[in-house]
Amino acid sequence: MRDSKRTVILLLVVVLVFAVFAGCTKETIPEKPSTDNNEATKAPETEPVTIQFLQWWGTEGAVEASIDGLVAGFEAEYPHITVEVISLPFGETKTQIVANHAAGTVADVVGLNPPWTREFVDLGILEPLDSYMANDDDFNKDDYFPASMAPIKGNTYLAPYNTLSFFLYYNKDMFEAASLSTPESWQDVIDAAEALSDIDNNKYGFTLSLSEGGASNGSILSLYPLLYAANGRTLVGDKYSCQTPEMVEAMNFLKTLSEAGSIVPGENVKNDAMMVEEFSLGNIGMMIQNDAHVATLAAKNPDLNYGIIPIPTVDGSGTPELRHHGWDIGMTAKGENKEEAWLFISYLLRKENMERAGIEMKKTPSMYGVEPSEDASEPEKLAKQYLAEYSMVEELMEMPSAGACWTELTKAGVAVLGGIKTVDEALADCQAEWDNILGQ
Amino acid sequence: MDNTFKSNRINRHFKSKGEKREMKSKAKTYVILVLSSILVIFPVAWMLSVSVRPNNQVFEYPASFIPTTFTLEAYINVLSNNRYLKYFLNSYIIGMIVTIVSTVIGIMAGYGLSRYKYKGKKVFSMFVVATQTVPKVALLIPFFIMMTTLKLYNTRIGLIVTYTSFALPYAIVMMQGYFNSVSTELDEAAMIDGLSPFQTLWRIIVPVTIPAIISTMIYTFILSWNEFIFVMTLIQDDALRTIPVGIAMMKGETTYQWNMMMSMSLIGSVPVLILYLIGQRYFISGLSDGSVKG
Numbered sequence: 001m002r003d004s005k006r007t008v009i010l011l012l013v014v015v016l017v018f019a020v021f022a023g024c025t026k027e028t029i030p031e032k033p034s035t036d037n038n039e040a041t042k043a044p045e046t047e048p049v050t051i052q053f054l055q056w057w058g059t060e061g062a063v064e065a066s067i068d069g070l071v072a073g074f075e076a077e078y079p080h081i082t083v084e085v086i087s088l089p090f091g092e093t094k095t096q097i098v099a100n101h102a103a104g105t106v107a108d109v110v111g112l113n114p115p116w117t118r119e120f121v122d123l124g125i126l127e128p129l130d131s132y133m134a135n136d137d138d139f140n141k142d143d144y145f146p147a148s149m150a151p152i153k154g155n156t157y158l159a160p161y162n163t164l165s166f167f168l169y170y171n172k173d174m175f176e177a178a179s180l181s182t183p184e185s186w187q188d189v190i191d192a193a194e195a196l197s198d199i200d201n202n203k204y205g206f207t208l209s210l211s212e213g214g215a216s217n218g219s220i221l222s223l224y225p226l227l228y229a230a231n232g233r234t235l236v237g238d239k240y241s242c243q244t245p246e247m248v249e250a251m252n253f254l255k256t257l258s259e260a261g262s263i264v265p266g267e268n269v270k271n272d273a274m275m276v277e278e279f280s281l282g283n284i285g286m287m288i289q290n291d292a293h294v295a296t297l298a299a300k301n302p303d304l305n306y307g308i309i310p311i312p313t314v315d316g317s318g319t320p321e322l323r324h325h326g327w328d329i330g331m332t333a334k335g336e337n338k339e340e341a342w343l344f345i346s347y348l349l350r351k352e353n354m355e356r357a358g359i360e361m362k363k364t365p366s367m368y369g370v371e372p373s374e375d376a377s378e379p380e381k382l383a384k385q386y387l388a389e390y391s392m393v394e395e396l397m398e399m400p401s402a403g404a405c406w407t408e409l410t411k412a413g414v415a416v417l418g419g420i421k422t423v424d425e426a427l428a429d430c431q432a433e434w435d436n437i438l439g440q
Numbered sequence: 441m442d443n444t445f446k447s448n449r450i451n452r453h454f455k456s457k458g459e460k461r462e463m464k465s466k467a468k469t470y471v472i473l474v475l476s477s478i479l480v481i482f483p484v485a486w487m488l489s490v491s492v493r494p495n496n497q498v499f500e501y502p503a504s505f506i507p508t509t510f511t512l513e514a515y516i517n518v519l520s521n522n523r524y525l526k527y528f529l530n531s532y533i534i535g536m537i538v539t540i541v542s543t544v545i546g547i548m549a550g551y552g553l554s555r556y557k558y559k560g561k562k563v564f565s566m567f568v569v570a571t572q573t574v575p576k577v578a579l580l581i582p583f584f585i586m587m588t589t590l591k592l593y594n595t596r597i598g599l600i601v602t603y604t605s606f607a608l609p610y611a612i613v614m615m616q617g618y619f620n621s622v623s624t625e626l627d628e629a630a631m632i633d634g635l636s637p638f639q640t641l642w643r644i645i646v647p648v649t650i651p652a653i654i655s656t657m658i659y660t661f662i663l664s665w666n667e668f669i670f671v672m673t674l675i676q677d678d679a680l681r682t683i684p685v686g687i688a689m690m691k692g693e694t695t696y697q698w699n700m701m702m703s704m705s706l707i708g709s710v711p712v713l714i715l716y717l718i719g720q721r722y723f724i725s726g727l728s729d730g731s732v733k734g
Contacts, residue, residue: 012714060692089688092672099581099673103588202501273696277499292694299695300496 049340050082054097055111057327057361058087061299066360074347081340094403101125101334108335109344112158112328114148115220115396115403120330121152122400127331128155132342139346145366147324147392158397159345160366162327162358163387164290166225167308171196174203174285182309185316186226186253189286193262196285205262205285207278208254209270210413218410220325220396221272225288226250228393229311229320235395239440242409242430249314251416251423258417268414280304290325291383295362298377308379310386324392326366401437408433484706491515491702498698514699518707526679527686531665532711534596534682538603538664539657545604546611546656551641553612554619555627565616568609576606577669584673594676602670607660614659618652619645654719662712683708 053071058064064087071083086107088096094116100106101123112120120126133139133156141149148160168189170182174196183189193205210218227234232246241247257263262285264270264278272289273296279287280300288311297304313320329348331341347353354365359373364384372381396402412426421429434440486505490498491514493507500508518524553565583602584593592598622645630640646653668684675681687704690697 012710012717056693059689061695086676087678087689088672089685089691090693091691092688096673099584100676102581103584103593105588105593105676273691273694274499276694280496281499281501283501296694 046080048080048082049337050084051109051335051337051340051344052084052086052107053109053111053344054086054088054093054100054107055327056088056090056093057111058085059089060361063361066357069360070348070353070357073353074344077347078340078343081343083344097125098123101332104334106332106334108332108337108341110330110332111161112330114158114324114326114328114394115399115406117157117328117330117397118152118400118402121155121157124333125330126157127333127335127338128157129159129331129342129345130156132331132338132345133159136342136346139349143351143367143369144349145324145368145387145392147394148326148328148366148397150394150397152398158328158330159349160326161329161348161354162292162361162363163366163392164292164325164327164363165322165383165387165390165392166221166288166290166311166325167322167383167386168286168311169279169289169293169306169308170286171279171282171284172305172307173282182307183286184312186249186312186314188312188316190253190256190260190262193257193285194260197260197262199261201283203283203285204264206257207264207270207275207284207287208257208267209272209275210267210410210417211269211271212407212410212414213269213271217271217407219406219413220323221275222254222288223247223250223409223413224396224406225311225323226253228323230314231318231321233393233395234399240399240405240434240438242412242434243427246314248423248427251413251427254413255416255423263417267417276300279306291364291379291387292362294377294379294383297379298362306379308382308386310390319390322386322390322392324394327363328366404437405434408437487702487706491699491706493699495697495699514697514703515707517700518704523678524686524704527681527683528708530596530680531682531708534600534603535661535664535711537600538607539661541600541604542607542611542660543653543657545608546615547641547646547653549608549612550615550617550619551645553616555624555637568612572609572613580669580673583670587674593674594680596680599671599674599680602674603664603667606667607663610659610663611656614652614656615649618649622648651721658715658719661715665708665712 053067055067058067067085071085074083075081093111094113097106097110097116097120106125117126133141144160145163147163148158149156168183170192175182175192178192178195180192180195183192189206196205197203209221212218227244227246227250230246230249232244232250234240234242234244234247236244254263264284270278275287276289276293276296277300278284279289280297282301282304291308294308297306310320310322329345331338331345335341348357349367351367351370354367355370357363358365358370362380364370364380364387368388370384372384376384396406399405408430412421412430415421415426415429416423489505489507492510492512494509494511494513497508549568553561587593587595587598587602590598592601626644626648627637627640630644631637635643665682666684667682668688671682671685672688675685683704687701687708690701690704
């Protein structure tokens with residue numbers, strides 16, 4: 001017994017030593033683009049300055065290399081400015097920005113999800129960008145998707161970078177096999193989901209995430225996109241309401257899907273990424289997701305034959321609106337180098353850099369007139385086309401305590417799908433929580 | 441005749457009813473142990489299975505324990521990346537320093553609490569125990585503000601100080617308890633031989649209390665090795681991060697590197713496993729012996 005234990009210990013030590021000395025890496029230095037033909041005006045020589053750029057984007061595969069390349073280009077153009085890139089896990093970014101702000105150590109430039117904006121504005125974390133945008137000759141607001149630049153308390157706080165709008169993804173092979181056409185109404189989605197579900201063979205018509213866990217959770221992935229597809233809103237007059245007819249309709253839609261057995265079990269514990277994993281396997285008919293996952297699906301299952309369409313309106317009439325989500329950029333109020341921070345933001349927002357980032361990061365730049373690359377997939381091209389054609393809505397950006405509110409809505413969804421409450425009961429309870437949280 | 445033959449055969453296998461009962465009891469015990477082992481080992485085995493398959497096959501259906509495609513790409517990606525190797529190095533350095541510092545201070549504080557009577561001893565003892573009751577998360581912001589004020593934010597020293605403050609109460613309580621079980625006659629004999637209290641502690645008492653010391657060291661190392669939220673908050677520089685943060689960095693907003701997460705977790709658990717295997721009997725005896733007398 002002792003001998004075998006010693007052997008195991010010895011083996012583990014060997015593995016450990018091998019692990020410590022294994023491999024060597026050739027660090028790749030991002031190419032600094034030639035500045036010979038640079039049309040931008042170089043900043044006058046000044047004292048060296050270091051600005052920090054905090055984001056989670058660098059954890060998304062190839063995005064880190066793209067950011068490094070963009071930073072290298074910026075530093076080549078502005079030699080007196082050094083950009084320190086700080087990458088954090090997505091789930092920790094919001095918390096760390098708040099904590100760093102409290103301690104006075106927050107980065108100069110931060111990557112943001114729009115739903116965090118109002119909370120950050122209320123905490124005094126973000127600097128208004130209006131004057132910087134107005135005084136920058138290289139920046140024209142009309143060139144960019146307007147959703148992220150919607151004023152909050154009269155000011156613009158976000159610079160739009162990448163847009164991740166929500167669409168209905170559908171498995172073309174499953175639809176063709178079942179002789180189904182693309183849904184044009186919510187009833188079509190319900191019928192298609194039921195037709196595609198074959199539980200004995202592990203096929204489901206729909207996958208859904210209603211998990212409260214994770215930074216990107218539940219209702220913002222399903223109920224909000226459905227709400228806006230139905231041309232609904234949560235802000236009615238000066239009060240936020242989750243009991244609007246469109247929200248009731250959205251909740252009933254999910255309830256019907258669930259009662260028909262069309263939804264993959266486990267929606268309460270599934271997060272964003274897990275939904276996409278399931279859909280990538282090719283046995284799920286549909287999901288509601290943002291167009292960032294076009295890139296995810298390309299990596300997971302390049303052979304998956306799927307399409308994307310705007311979520312239809314309830315009865316198929318009228319034009320749906322898209323729920324806007326995105327990777328946006330903000331400047332912090334406590335940052336010490338605001339002029340340099342804006343120079344960096346402005347650099348990132350230049351059309352050539354937006355185009356480059358869009359290709360390298362496989363995301364949709366929040367800018368009109370950015371053509372997809374020639375080798376872009378059909379869903380990628382469609383996403384860009386739809387974003388230019390359809391209106392986008394993002395109420396969470398301006399909603400106080402947005403995170404707490406959408407979590408309550410997620411709980412309502414869980415209660416309805418779990419059969420614990422009726423739709424009216426769940427939304428009434430959610431409304432009571434919203435009134436309490438928002439003081440309305 | 442047949443009955444006699446049959447009963448003789450039975451009697452050859454089971455001499456008594458008592459033995460039969462014992463066999464049944466042993467069989468039940470083994471069944472429970474095997475089932476419990478499967479329950480405990482299966483998640484780790486699944487981690488291993490995920491770590492040796494391509495990322496796009498992690499959720500393949502039907503799920504299979506044996507990967508369809510076997511690959512070491514996750515391990516190669518982790519072990520050939522200087523950034524991840526730095527995370528391992530940082531975890532080792534911080535773990536070892538916290539362990540040594542906590543243990544040394546814990547030994548001295550525990551000895552003082554065990555052997556000496558002085559004003560405020562009870563209050564100090566209660567204070568040490570009381571600090572263990574505060575949830576670590578509640579200390580996050582205070583520690584953050586403290587470290588930034590002391591200019592220790594984003595430094596290894598700041599993290600070491602923080603982890604040591606978490607490990608010390610346990611170390612002190614463990615060592616005090618174990619020293620209480622060591623007869624004071626040893627101290628008296630040492631002092632008669634002319635040793636100072638300091639010498640008595642390190643040359644006479646410590647060698648006798650090796651099990652408790654090893655148990656304490658293992659616990660403090662594990663505490664430091666696995667800690668996530670404080671290193672996430674107190675360290676901004678990627679070059680100073682540790683393994684738990686490295687694993688978290690593989691969870692993006694839209695993609696998770698499942699196989700790399702599993703491989704990094706498994707590689708990260710190897711030192712802890714080695715430590716535990718080496719000090720297993722000390723760890724178990726130290727846990728129980730130290731708790732006899734508080």
